[in-house]
Amino acid sequence: MRGCKVGIREEVFERVKRAKEASRVLARLSSGVKNQALMNMARRIEERATEIQEENTKDLRHGKEKGLSSAMLDRLLLNDNRIEAMANGLREVASLPDPVGEIVRMWRRPNGLEIGKLRVPLGVVAVIYESRPNVTADTAGLCVKSGNAIVLRGGSEAIHSNTIIARILKDAAQEAGVPGDAIQLIETTEREAVLHLLRAEGYVDLVVPRGGEGLIRFVAENSRIPVVYHYKGVCHTYVDKDADLEMAWNICYNAKVQRPGVCNAMETLLVHKDIAQAFLPEMAYRFQEAGVELRGCPASREIVPEMKEATEEDWYAEFLDLILAVKVVSSFEEAIDHIHTYGSGHSDAIVTKDYTRAMRFLKEVDSAAVYVNASTRFTDGYEFGLGAEMGISTQKLHVRGPMGLEDLTCCKFVILGQGQIRE
Numbered sequence: 001m002r003g004c005k006v007g008i009r010e011e012v013f014e015r016v017k018r019a020k021e022a023s024r025v026l027a028r029l030s031s032g033v034k035n036q037a038l039m040n041m042a043r044r045i046e047e048r049a050t051e052i053q054e055e056n057t058k059d060l061r062h063g064k065e066k067g068l069s070s071a072m073l074d075r076l077l078l079n080d081n082r083i084e085a086m087a088n089g090l091r092e093v094a095s096l097p098d099p100v101g102e103i104v105r106m107w108r109r110p111n112g113l114e115i116g117k118l119r120v121p122l123g124v125v126a127v128i129y130e131s132r133p134n135v136t137a138d139t140a141g142l143c144v145k146s147g148n149a150i151v152l153r154g155g156s157e158a159i160h161s162n163t164i165i166a167r168i169l170k171d172a173a174q175e176a177g178v179p180g181d182a183i184q185l186i187e188t189t190e191r192e193a194v195l196h197l198l199r200a201e202g203y204v205d206l207v208v209p210r211g212g213e214g215l216i217r218f219v220a221e222n223s224r225i226p227v228v229y230h231y232k233g234v235c236h237t238y239v240d241k242d243a244d245l246e247m248a249w250n251i252c253y254n255a256k257v258q259r260p261g262v263c264n265a266m267e268t269l270l271v272h273k274d275i276a277q278a279f280l281p282e283m284a285y286r287f288q289e290a291g292v293e294l295r296g297c298p299a300s301r302e303i304v305p306e307m308k309e310a311t312e313e314d315w316y317a318e319f320l321d322l323i324l325a326v327k328v329v330s331s332f333e334e335a336i337d338h339i340h341t342y343g344s345g346h347s348d349a350i351v352t353k354d355y356t357r358a359m360r361f362l363k364e365v366d367s368a369a370v371y372v373n374a375s376t377r378f379t380d381g382y383e384f385g386l387g388a389e390m391g392i393s394t395q396k397l398h399v400r401g402p403m404g405l406e407d408l409t410c411c412k413f414v415i416l417g418q419g420q421i422r423e
Helices: 006-026 031-047 049-065 070-076 080-095 134-145 156-175 192-198 213-222 245-257 273-289 298-303 312-316 332-342 355-364
Strands: 103-108 114-121 124-129 149-153 183-185 206-210 235-239 266-272 293-296 323-329 347-351 369-372 409-416
Touching: 006 124, 006 149, 006 183, 006 192, 031 049, 031 080, 031 134, 031 156, 049 070, 049 080, 049 156, 070 156, 080 134, 124 134, 124 192, 134 149, 134 156, 134 183, 149 192, 156 183, 192 213, 206 213, 235 245, 235 332, 245 266, 245 273, 245 347, 266 273, 266 332, 273 293, 273 298, 273 323, 293 298, 298 323, 312 323, 312 332, 323 332, 332 355, 347 355, 355 369
Parallel strands: 124 149, 124 206, 149 183, 235 266, 235 347, 266 323, 293 323, 347 369
Antiparallel strands: 103 114, 114 409
16 A cells, blocks of 8 residues: 555465464364353453553553543543453353354255354454553453454554563463464554555455444445454434433433543433423433533523523533533434434433333334443443443444344355256
8 A cells, every 4th residue: 555664464464364274173163162261261350450550551551642532531541340340241251152053943845955144253353442451351352252363453552461461362372272373463553554454355344333423434444354343333322201200310411420431421301391391400400510511502591591601512522531511302202303313323211200201212212222221331342241242233234233243243154965966
């Protein structure tokens, strides 16, 4: 590629070639070997937690020097709980059924041919991601269990954390019999590396980008390889006129405040006009106590004058911060229309005691995850019982929502005959 450093291209293609070769071995390993590898990986992550945190401290220091936002620094942080969660995620994946080799369906044709669909690995998966070093462990674990080799390319802001985690995982998996080349980390932080990776068709079978909207668009526009992505998470919670107030306060507070810098946090609160006067003052007080900046429509600002005026851009925004857009709606239908107009198809929730409207919300909201009386913060592979996730897809092919083990496989036809020939 014109303008790209030859050494970077060579590094990328050397790694994807090794991954491709390793994927053939990994695809035929037994569930026992793969599960032992995952257990080794979990144990080593825990044993070397201090080293991981030392490297993570370097990334945090550099991030502060570069002026990363508090939300980005939070994504970057690896504390004791998050390291333990990485290890537990690997164990959870080990405990899940192995999708590889499953016969999804089998049928007999009139000529005696038996035709079936067999679940097999995709091959080599490339993950391009920003900030969160836990993605290194989560995605590597899922790929090992599903029989896929993985090529990781994290951001420069997490290079020290990603490097040590990848090395630990690689060594631990190799001890169990998984080829070491099945887990590859591209250690250069030059952007050309991403471009070369996106052009490695024939070696890489799927690309999964995880990060900000800019990264996602860059990958989608430049990749020659199929991509699974979500651009952003503009998540809504609609408080219906028949909502339980205490439940609604708690759900909305959790959806916005518990961890505002992630894609499943609530970005817009919709409130039915019949309950707004009873609901909004207390909700606004709780949010303001937590440091949330509220940006409201005229009707919501009449009830809570301290709110800033919301702009048209605010309804589209993924703030990833303690900022929330608030709108009072006149009907259930207006709430649905607002979500369809401004939402990103990620996660949306209704709080209501009315069964009919709850069921309508589930059917009519076209998002990857749709909730009744629960926080959108649950849209997560671990919370859904998937062990971990490759990412959360807001597209519809070939996967939607948290991407787990089965989504890292495809099916091939297998045909059993006794000498049949076509007439």
